[in-house]
Amino acid sequence: MSLVKNLALQVLTLLKHLWALVCDLSGFSRGLLAIIRFEIKRVTTPGRAFWWVFVAIFPIVIACLLRYVVEPQVRENIQNAVIHQQMMIEQNQNQQIIVPATSGDQSGMGQLPPGAQLQPGQAQPMAAPPPIGSNRDQLYTVALYLLGPSIACMLGALLIAAPAIASELEQHSWIYLATRPNGVFFLVAGKYIVAVMWAFSATLIGVTGGAMICGQEYNSALSIPGPQKLQLSLSQLNSSVGVDDEFALTMSVTNQSQSAINDVQLRVRHTYEFKLTDLAEKKRDNRGSRLVESIATLGPGETKSVDIRILAEKATGNQVGRITAMMDYPETPSPVSVVESIQIFKESPPTFFWRVVILIATAFFAAIAYSALYLVIGALFPARAMVFCVAYTIGAEGILSMLPAVVNRLTVQYRLRSFLFHHLQDGSGVSEGVGDALLVTGGADQPLWILIHAAICLGVSLLIVLSREFTTAAESDV
Amino acid sequence: MSGPLIELEHVTKLYGTVIGVNDFTARLEPGAYGLVGPNGAGKSTLLNLLTGQLVPNRGRVRVFGANPNQNSELLSKTGFCPGYEGLYSTTSGLDWVTLLLQLHGPPYRAARARAQECMELVGMEHGMNRPISTYSRGMRQRTKLAQAMAHKPTLMILDEPFSGLDPVGRAEMTAVLREFVEEGNSIVIASHVLHEIEALTDNFLLICGGRLLASGTAAEVNQLLFETPSEVELTCDRPEYLGGVLLQQELVRSASVITRDGAEILILQTLNARELGTALPGIIADHSINVVRMTTVDESLQALFNSLMKIHRGEQ
Structure with missing residues (x-):
């Protein structure tokens, strides 16, 4: 009973403090700014500055490794797989196929449309190569999330917020601040703000730098360069054309050679999520593709464009499906076939800027949430703040957040992942698979949840430091 | 806030099973008081109770008639100089005093000017811009005293303020504190050396084992010495x-x-x-x-x- 009474008294005291501060806003801001300015001076010492640089550089270094060491290796593997398949097809059909591996998205090429029939001895459809293009961008987005908001920001908050109270007790400086009017409030709030600034600024540098290094490869307009005489391109014109879920594409072919080329065939193949509105009557060939246009003669430098309409039937989220463009023309000694595919989106395709903005926003919310969380753990266990914070991070944020159960919703990681997925899914085409892997369900209320969580943590921290007696005897235990 | 300077009614403070202050009762009118007792007597505990950092397990503490616990109004009238150092080593003394003063509300420039004035008053005009890590113990004591008086309190609570000071420094700080008292303010000063505070006040509280053993003027204490x-x-x-x-x-x-x-x-x-x-x-x-x-x-x-x-x- 006395505990409840004591707690109620402390809550009342806290509210009194807050009310007094609200009544004297200028004094409040001056006190808070004084602590912030002083703490910023303290965290810019060489030792702390080293850690800031480390937290900021860490995602950039890993991004560099991914971009310049891992990715070339993956691309080489793709190239080898494609060459291997080409050789198999040439053996079967004696036909030359050129598949540029460096542009556009090739995943999904191996999918057969319903009803496709393969004859013995005919070319096998290509198996899906490792992800590239929009999948590559998704992977980099997830990697940058893990490196930035998830690890760097958490580390930054851990370094500054966790020992915020313990350090004052250790060096016996607590008493000087605690014997000032609202000194404890200013101290906790000021240190929290500095921790958020410290962690967020380092992560901002890390995420932005990492994103610039990773870049973006996916482009909704597909253009296939190469040594061939004809240039094939496929582009999404707009998000819809009057009817819901109906999209327009343009398929273009340009003769880049000095002589006319005869008998050029443009074909398309698609995944099962949608159908081709204006080509529905055309039958599929043995590769599962439909003839779009047969061009008798294409003069030197001449371009021929054809519009195609598609109707989404099983669109999931922002993604409609994949379209594969194919072009065949006779060439000596063997005919040439050019194949490429792109992902079709309902809304605007992802932009590099949007991805970076969402990652930075996630980092900001991570800094807010983790700083508050570590502050309250530091207030509860000032003697072993770091140990308890690390244990909580591993147990709750590491393991619990990845459990496929409702309990993972109590973790900050879950909220951050949901925020990221929600915004990139709507605007940028992070696939359902990525969402499933991250165990999230999208939701626009994540920032609100994070802000409420941080406010509760801050309030509890203040209650703890206001009610606990940090005196000489207590300090000696730290 | 009104009433006597300090009122302690059967105050008891326990640290687990260890007694810090034991059934302490005293009523002090405004003035200067020396709290004298050997190490471990409970002086610091008593001072922490007066500044509201500790809450008594039993009894009642009043300073200027008000409960000192989490009392911002009272804290703005009280200056505290704790016994241990606890100064930030990387910052300068002037910056530190300015920060603590700013928490009382004045804008930065006014706080800076007042902090500078106080640092000069305690004889720190030459070292106030240096990092505190380069200060001697005496300089740290002077800086601590400057922060306690910078916001112009009416009551200063000082725990062993002369510790680490040389005789000259002791005399200088005594003069500063005497002037503070002569201006009509009050001081409670704790020490385990009687003659350190004899120069400042005639009123003593003798404390040992968390209890008030005796109180009175220096003459009365001397009489007590003779009669024991x-x-x-x-x-x-x-x-x-x-x-x-x-x-x-x-x-x-x-x-x-x-x-x-x-x-x-x-x-x-x-x-x-x-x-x-x-x-x-x-x-x-x-x-x-x-x-x-x-x-x-x-x-x-x-x-x-x-x-x-x-x-x-x-x-x-």
Whole structure:
């Protein structure tokens, strides 16, 4: 009973403090700014500055490794797989196929449309190569999330917020601040703000730098360069054309050679999520593709464009499906076939800027949430703040957040992942698979949840430091 | 806020099973007070209760008639100089005092100017811009004093403020504090060395084992010193004879002779050192005894406290 009474008294005291501060806003801001300015001076010492640089550089270094060491290796593997398949097809059909591996998205090429029939001895459809293009961008987005908001920001908050109270007790400086009017409030709030600034600024540098290094490869307009005489391109014109879920594409072919080329065939193949509105009557060939246009003669430098309409039937989220463009023309000694595919989106395709903005926003919310969380753990266990914070991070944020159960919703990681997925899914085409892997369900209320969580943590921290007696005897235990 | 400067009613503070302050009752009017007691007497606990950093387990604490716990209004009128250092080593003394002053509300420039003024007042004009890590202990003490008085409090609570100061520094700080008191402000100053605060105030509270043993002026404390059992050592010729005379006249409770460094020493235990001190010169002259040296072996504060504690427990 006395505990409840004591707690109620402390809550009342806290509210009194807050009310007094609200009544004297200028004094409040001056006190808070004084602590912030002083703490910023303290965290810019060489030792702390080293850690800031480390937290900021860490995602950039890993991004560099991914971009310049891992990715070339993956691309080489793709190239080898494609060459291997080409050789198999040439053996079967004696036909030359050129598949540029460096542009556009090739995943999904191996999918057969319903009803496709393969004859013995005919070319096998290509198996899906490792992800590239929009999948590559998704992977980099997830990697940058893990490196930035998830690890760097958490580390930054851990370094500054966790020992915020313990350090004052250790060096016996607590008493000087605690014997000032609202000194404890200013101290906790000021240190929290500095921790958020410290962690967020380092992560901002890390995420932005990492994103610039990773870049973006996916482009909704597909253009296939190469040594061939004809240039094939496929582009999404707009998000819809009057009817819901109906999209327009343009398929273009340009003769880049000095002589006319005869008998050029443009074909398309698609995944099962949608159908081709204006080509529905055309039958599929043995590769599962439909003839779009047969061009008798294409003069030197001449371009021929054809519009195609598609109707989404099983669109999931922002993604409609994949379209594969194919072009065949006779060439000596063997005919040439050019194949490429792109992902079709309902809304605007992802932009590099949007991805970076969402990652930075996630980092900001991570800094807010983790700083508050570590502050309250530091207030509860000032003697072993770091140990308890690390244990909580591993147990709750590491393991619990990845459990496929409702309990993972109590973790900050879950909220951050949901925020990221929600915004990139709507605007940028992070696939359902990525969402499933991250165990999230999208939701626009994540920032609100994070802000409420941080406010509760801050309030509890203040209650703890206001009610606990940090005196000489207590300090000696730290 | 009104009322007496400090009111303590049966205040008890426990650290688990250890008693910090034990049933302490006192009522102090505005003025300067010395809180005197040996190490571990409970002085710091009492000061922490007065600043609201501790809450008593039993009893009631009032400063200017108000509960000091989480009392911002009271804290703005109180300056506190704790016994331990706790200064940020990487910042300058001026920056630190400015920060603490800003928490009272003044804007940065005003706070900076006042902090500078206080640092000069405590004799830190040459070192105030240096990092605190380069300060000597005396300089740190001066800086601590500057932060306690920077916001112009009406009550300063000082825990061992002269610790680490050289005699010159001690005299300078005493002058600063005396001026503060002369301006009509109050001071509660804790120390385990009586003469450190004698120069500042005549009012003492003697505390030991968390209890208030005695209170009064310096003269009253000296009287107390004289009236408590004490031991006197005499280096003289014919010590056995002198001891016999003193026992016969009931001026001492016991007399014994020991040999130390080849000299015979008479050790006397008396209940009334003042009476002995008054009668001894006449006895020495009457009996033509040659006294080489006379000392009281337990004139320290600790001895006084030990004696007071014995009285308190009813052992004497």
